[in-house]
Amino acid sequence: MRAGIVLFPGTNRERDMALALQRVTGHRPEMLWHRDTALPAGTDLVVLPGGFSYGDYLRCGAMAAQSPIMQAIKAFADQGGHVLGVCNGFQMLTEAGLLPGALLRNATLRFLSMDCRMRVERTDTPYTNRFQRGQVFRSTMAHGDGNYFADDATLERLEGEGLVALRYATPAGEATAAANRNGSARNIAGILSPNLRVLGLMPHPENQVDPEIDGTDGLPLFESLAATLATAAA
Amino acid sequence: MTQTPALLAPERARQLAAEYGLKPDEYDRVLAILGRAPSLCELGIFSVMWSEHCSYKSSRVWLKELPTKAPWVIQGPGENAGVIDIGDGLAAVFKMESHNHPSFIEPYQGAATGVGGILRDVFTMGARPIANLNALRFGMPDAPRMKQVIDGVVRGIGGYGNCVGVPTVGGEVNFHPRYNGNPLVNAMTVGIARADRIFTAAASGVGNPVVYVGSKTGRDGIHGATMASTEFTADSEEKRPTVQIGDPFTEKLLIEACLELMATDAIVAIQDMGAAGLTSSSVEMAGKGGMGIELELDRVPQRETGMTAYEMMLSESQERMLMILKPGREHVAEAIFTKWELDFAVIGHLTDTGRIVLKHKGRLEADIELAPLESEAPLYRRPTAETPRQAVLDAAAIADPVGPEAALLTLVGSLDLCSRRWIWDQYDSMVGGQTARRPGAADAAIVRIEESRRALAMTTDCTPRYCLADPEEGGKQAVAEAWRNITATGGLPLAITDNMNFGNPEKPEIMGQFAAAVRGMAAACIALDFPVVSGNVSLYNETEGRGILPTPAIGGVGVLDDVAQAVGLGLKPGLDLVLVGET
Amino acid sequence: MKVLVTVMPKAGVLDPQGKAIGHALAGLGFAGVGEVRAGKVIELEVAETDAAAAKQAAEAMARKLLANTVIESFRVEIA
Amino acid sequence: MKVLVTVMPKAGVLDPQGKAIGHALAGLGFAGVGEVRAGKVIELEVAETDAAAAKQAAEAMARKLLANTVIESFRVEIA
Numbered sequence A: 001m002r003a004g005i006v007l008f009p010g011t012n013r014e015r016d017m018a019l020a021l022q023r024v025t026g027h028r029p030e031m032l033w034h035r036d037t038a039l040p041a042g043t044d045l046v047v048l049p050g051g052f053s054y055g056d057y058l059r060c061g062a063m064a065a066q067s068p069i070m071q072a073i074k075a076f077a078d079q080g081g082h083v084l085g086v087c088n089g090f091q092m093l094t095e096a097g098l099l100p101g102a103l104l105r106n107a108t109l110r111f112l113s114m115d116c117r118m119r120v121e122r123t124d125t126p127y128t129n130r131f132q133r134g135q136v137f138r139s140t141m142a143h144g145d146g147n148y149f150a151d152d153a154t155l156e157r158l159e160g161e162g163l164v165a166l167r168y169a170t171p172a173g174e175a176t177a178a179a180n181r182n183g184s185a186r187n188i189a190g191i192l193s194p195n196l197r198v199l200g201l202m203p204h205p206e207n208q209v210d211p212e213i214d215g216t217d218g219l220p221l222f223e224s225l226a227a228t229l230a231t232a233a234a
Numbered sequence B: 001m002t003q004t005p006a007l008l009a010p011e012r013a014r015q016l017a018a019e020y021g022l023k024p025d026e027y028d029r030v031l032a033i034l035g036r037a038p039s040l041c042e043l044g045i046f047s048v049m050w051s052e053h054c055s056y057k058s059s060r061v062w063l064k065e066l067p068t069k070a071p072w073v074i075q076g077p078g079e080n081a082g083v084i085d086i087g088d089g090l091a092a093v094f095k096m097e098s099h100n101h102p103s104f105i106e107p108y109q110g111a112a113t114g115v116g117g118i119l120r121d122v123f124t125m126g127a128r129p130i131a132n133l134n135a136l137r138f139g140m141p142d143a144p145r146m147k148q149v150i151d152g153v154v155r156g157i158g159g160y161g162n163c164v165g166v167p168t169v170g171g172e173v174n175f176h177p178r179y180n181g182n183p184l185v186n187a188m189t190v191g192i193a194r195a196d197r198i199f200t201a202a203a204s205g206v207g208n209p210v211v212y213v214g215s216k217t218g219r220d221g222i223h224g225a226t227m228a229s230t231e232f233t234a235d236s237e238e239k240r241p242t243v244q245i246g247d248p249f250t251e252k253l254l255i256e257a258c259l260e261l262m263a264t265d266a267i268v269a270i271q272d273m274g275a276a277g278l279t280s281s282s283v284e285m286a287g288k289g290g291m292g293i294e295l296e297l298d299r300v301p302q303r304e305t306g307m308t309a310y311e312m313m314l315s316e317s318q319e320r321m322l323m324i325l326k327p328g329r330e331h332v333a334e335a336i337f338t339k340w341e342l343d344f345a346v347i348g349h350l351t352d353t354g355r356i357v358l359k360h361k362g363r364l365e366a367d368i369e370l371a372p373l374e375s376e377a378p379l380y381r382r383p384t385a386e387t388p389r390q391a392v393l394d395a396a397a398i399a400d401p402v403g404p405e406a407a408l409l410t411l412v413g414s415l416d417l418c419s420r421r422w423i424w425d426q427y428d429s430m431v432g433g434q435t436a437r438r439p440g441a442a443d444a445a446i447v448r449i450e451e452s453r454r455a456l457a458m459t460t461d462c463t464p465r466y467c468l469a470d471p472e473e474g475g476k477q478a479v480a481e482a483w484r485n486i487t488a489t490g491g492l493p494l495a496i497t498d499n500m501n502f503g504n505p506e507k508p509e510i511m512g513q514f515a516a517a518v519r520g521m522a523a524a525c526i527a528l529d530f531p532v533v534s535g536n537v538s539l540y541n542e543t544e545g546r547g548i549l550p551t552p553a554i555g556g557v558g559v560l561d562d563v564a565q566a567v568g569l570g571l572k573p574g575l576d577l578v579l580v581g582e583t
Numbered sequence C, D: 001m002k003v004l005v006t007v008m009p010k011a012g013v014l015d016p017q018g019k020a021i022g023h024a025l026a027g028l029g030f031a032g033v034g035e036v037r038a039g040k041v042i043e044l045e046v047a048e049t050d051a052a053a054a055k056q057a058a059e060a061m062a063r064k065l066l067a068n069t070v071i072e073s074f075r076v077e078i079a
């Protein structure tokens, strides 16, 4: 796997993400700069990590979505490249139009930093093939604007095409309102592009990859990617 | 260029000095040092440098009693933050600082800028901040404005820490009516540096450039007294002293840019612009190095038009740093700061005159000899009155009116003991991916050091009602509790920082509390081999003419050689409970 | 010249902030307040001296950056 | 009746959001943009039918809740 993590002014979870990827690939991914206009040759995964790009001013991810590197990432995605956006990265993907909808202010109007659980809606994707279908895994969220919104037609299309990857759920796997702390439409925690290669999600599975820190619940996501991209490269 | 700045008329100067908080005899010393009347700018510099906040004039004689040495102490009090050796060539850099008054005026911004300030103290020394903690004291929730204060302070701490990407991993909160009009907001930052790459503030090298980086300077926080000054003629709205607003986004860029520059060999000395920003940073850097400094204020990046020398020197605009660079390295630094989209300006150079010389618009605005500014600074051993000892209660003689079950429920539901989850649920405690024990999970927070097996255990502690009853025992207890909290996680306690929050030091009973608390802290620190490496003093905390509870907040840091040794609070079925110590 | 760009949540888009404000106003005893919507206003000082041209430029800025038309609508005024 | 309350950072108070927006607009190639200030607008639907009374009520709401007068100023308009 040749992964690149994009650094924007205000990005702050790039090192967390690098450690998670290193754990599954054995080597450090490359750091890319928001002003770059091209991706390094041979890149097969671009990660837009969490943080507060441009301070979350105006709208989360809005200014980052206009960065020079985003043109290259759009082209990369159009050609079937894998793009993972986590938290602020998910917000950028919607702002850049790579994924539909928008992330609104949390329904509680507060920053939410806490455990959450997500149900895996399908396992035939590059990001989820190491999970069991319907498996519930724990992660942490840390965001002020993670309330997924899309109009009804878009939501119907996402559901119809099976593009909802992850939903907030109880430990027993029920997508209840109580499990949905930020108020997201239909408990949506993460969505995919139609070719299943672009994933945006709000929680931080990169913080659950180490038994000494906070358990390894998030590790299958990265193992899935490593498996997918190892096969692709072979 | 004239040889002396425009001087204030003698009567006017004396009157302004009083307005700026200089006592008559303090002002006489100003006159003696200068040998003439001051300019407005000079008077401003004396008044901030000799303020309680910058000079520690009431507390210094007592603070000297605290033990500050141990084989593992690399840097004790006196720099921007304390530094200890934690093994493997690594150092922990930490300090705690108060932002009490600003947090009452504007809770969100006051608390946010408090976090920003303490972060700068730590990364200034070359450390990457890896954890934030806090120690909060609020009034009763039903007191006027207090709910907004509590909400604003918590949001402000989270808003700043979350955005800069430093996990907020611990803290403590108390409620008491004596904080109704004067809440306490103490913020602590812990960073990690290479033990052989610590940066300090002492300037050296005649001719070396003085460089300003970060945000532009505005009229933020310039003390209200200036409004009365007839120097200003423009409309008052425009000249109003304004609240400092935090910009954590800029701070994040500043952290990355400074650490990037520190990896080169361009920096001679560096200091953040905290309270009285440009004044204290330039005076301290030159003073510590025994140098002179000359600044061209026209080159200071300015956010507003028409700023005077006085305003620039006293501005408390946030997210700014001052550096001395090696000759010819300006371009290295400029490239880095431009990449991070921050302001960068060479605003002066070091001299061998031992004086601070400020020029603005072709005029000399200040020319002060630095040595006496420090050596002649007022220092007081204020009268103290011992806190009367209270009779020891006989536990056996106290009836139990409610029974243990009801008592337990009352305790668990009390403000001081109820769950703090609603607070830490707003703080990102995981960013960085190294938090092994978050709030609520252990007696001290545990954060692993990247690319190392080692971890730090960190805690903040103080029980103000103990300190009220007996400040000496309360001081001891606060240190001991920090030590115990670290020990209980498997950590080896190494050193503390402190934040001494007290009332009006001119009242003997308050100064007595202060002296006794220091005595107690010192005794505990010596007994536990737990030295003080940094700290902060906040005096004049009064609510309705009454001092707050004496609150010597302690921030403790310890090390675990291997994060796998960390012990948390969670009980597992089948384990035995063992009680250690006398009950 | 000063240009004001006002950005509001679109009808049908959840506005938790507006809802919370409405709730708080009722709690403070302000009666007769119906729907509350919370939006943003961005005040731009522009060098352009022709009002129509300034308005057009501000509209372009709004479409490109200041508003997210998936969830927001905007209007531009010359102040 | 609809009432608009516009809340802006006071003159002289740092506006990091406005600064970042200005920076981004310049980066996108919009020339001639000077100072940018970012504020909030709150749109209230009120039962009151007398414009002066509605304005007065909204001013009271702004002072009490909608604006933080330590750092923000506000203006009220009838839409």
Ligand SMILES: Nc1ncnc2c1ncn2[C@@H]1O[C@H](COP(=O)(O)OP(=O)(O)O)[C@@H](O)[C@H]1O
Pocket (backbone or CB within 6 Å): B134, B135, B136, B168, B169, B170, B171, B172, B173, B417, B420, B423, B424, B427, B438, B439, B440, B441, B442, B443, B445, B485
């Ligand atoms: N202001 C705060 N910020 C972050 N964490 C806090 C704060 N106050 C309390 N906590 C956390 O809540 C937990 C319980 O606090 P406290 O009752 O003071 O603990 P203890 O008595 O064990 O020191 C601790 O993990 C502490 O770090």
